[in-house]
Amino acid sequence: LRSVIGAQLGGSMDLGWREKLLMQLRLGWSHEYADVARPVTATLAGAPAMPFTTFGVAPQRDGVVLGLSANTAIAEATSIYLRYEGNISGQDSAHALTAGVRMTW
Numbered sequence: 001l002r003s004v005i006g007a008q009l010g011g012s013m014d015l016g017w018r019e020k021l022l023m024q025l026r027l028g029w030s031h032e033y034a035d036v037a038r039p040v041t042a043t044l045a046g047a048p049a050m051p052f053t054t055f056g057v058a059p060q061r062d063g064v065v066l067g068l069s070a071n072t073a074i075a076e077a078t079s080i081y082l083r084y085e086g087n088i089s090g091q092d093s094a095h096a097l098t099a100g101v102r103m104t105w
Contacts, residue, residue, distance in 0.1 A: 001033040004065050019073035026067030030087070036061060063089025077104045 006028020012020040036058040043051045066088070071081035083098045 002030055003033065004028045004030045006065060008067075015072075017072060018075070019079075021070060021072045024067070024069045026065065028065040030063045030065050030089070032059065032061045059092055060090035063087055063092075071102075078102070 006026060008024060008026045010022070010024040012022050014020050037055065038058070039053050039055050041051050041053045043049075064087070066086040067084065069081065069083040071079055073079045079102045081098075081100055081102065083096075085096045085098075087094045
């Protein structure tokens, strides 16, 4: 059970293009309330009667949630976007960078 508390700011900038550049910034603190131990129990295909359990490194309970996105229209019903999302917690981190074109009809 994970909760996030934070803020999201958004705005637009006129860069002289067809449309304004829309930007958003997210910053938050996350906390995991559930048990962070995540054992995995599995069996091998050749020995289904002999299950085994492995324990990985438990993730940290507290972390930082980051987000940044930008998008703008480049033509009628067509826009481009760039988005970054990150979760940073102790020695663990997860980052995602997404870019794309959105077309509506």
